[in-house]
Amino acid sequence: MKTSCQHRHRHSHKKQELAALTSRLRREARKITGPRAAILEILRHHPHPLTNKEIFAQLPKGECDLATIYRAMQMLEKLGMVKRFDFGDGAARFELVGEGDDGHHHHLVCTRCAEVVEIAECFPEEIERRIANTNGFTGVTHRLEFFGLCPECQK
């Protein structure tokens, strides 16, 4: 069965250079400010989606305002440098996305300890296409996350 994804996503966790990130910003006529560099630095070192509050907590205190993080994430999302995920707990989470990558992928989240595993599998293309055709929809994508009990929490 073919289950690969139509979306380009490199499941490499190699960190992007900060310089590469800032040059992407500059290219979009965005300023490289202290808060932004600090936020990118945090995201860069984090393999899993972070909430704005988590980013805030990791910032050297006083480095920047929470509102600034919200604004930065909005901008980074619009530029496609960051992808927004929703684990259903009412707080958006963000993950850095490589250049040329659309960041589409899914997670397996422990419902007890919130551990997150990145998942390679995706919803089968052909079924999604069938769903779109059957209902006459175009530009169909999906939001998909898995939930369960992680090995640690089963003990």
Add this chain to the structure above:
Amino acid sequence: MKTSCQHRHRHSHKKQELAALTSRLRREARKITGPRAAILEILRHHPHPLTNKEIFAQLPKGECDLATIYRAMQMLEKLGMVKRFDFGDGAARFELVGEGDDGHHHHLVCTRCAEVVEIAECFPEEIERRIANTNGFTGVTHRLEFFGLCPECQK
């Protein structure tokens, strides 16, 4: 290809009798009050998930408080009489669930006009099982919704 769901869900839209609903409530030692009957009455006539505010708007005005709806939906969800869905717009939606049904299913939502279509397809069981096994997780489920442009909105 086998894509059916391991979860029992009858995609019948036949309305449940109000009497059946209230007897389920009574069985759980819950009181049948005016607000609750009115809420069930609304849900019963609605094929698609409703937000609490939408339910509120359909209630004869003054029938009950918004907080009461929130409390009712929490209770109904706990009793398994209602299923919560999340279309990613920050408002929970609820759909009545038949007895013996777990309500697990998915939707295709128009990103422009918010039209909702119920989807029969589900994430393939065997892949989900593989994901669970590979990562040592148990009790794995998923949250899955599709988004696209409906036929009307393509014009």
Add this chain to the structure above:
DNA sequence: AGCCAGTTGCAAACGGTTTGCAACTGGGTG
């Protein structure tokens, strides 16, 4: 060096949801 669009911090506003509390009531009991 100077300028200005873009950015920031702060505080207030916002929208969905929850909660404390006092008044009320469904439905079982005597």
Add this chain to the structure above:
DNA sequence: CACCCAGTTGCAAACCGTTTGCAACTGGCT
């Protein structure tokens, strides 16, 4: 059938994540 109380309700305030108005500030161009 009247009584009683756990469960329920309305109201208002609290909550929490997120957005926004505004005045002060600054990156990076000229």
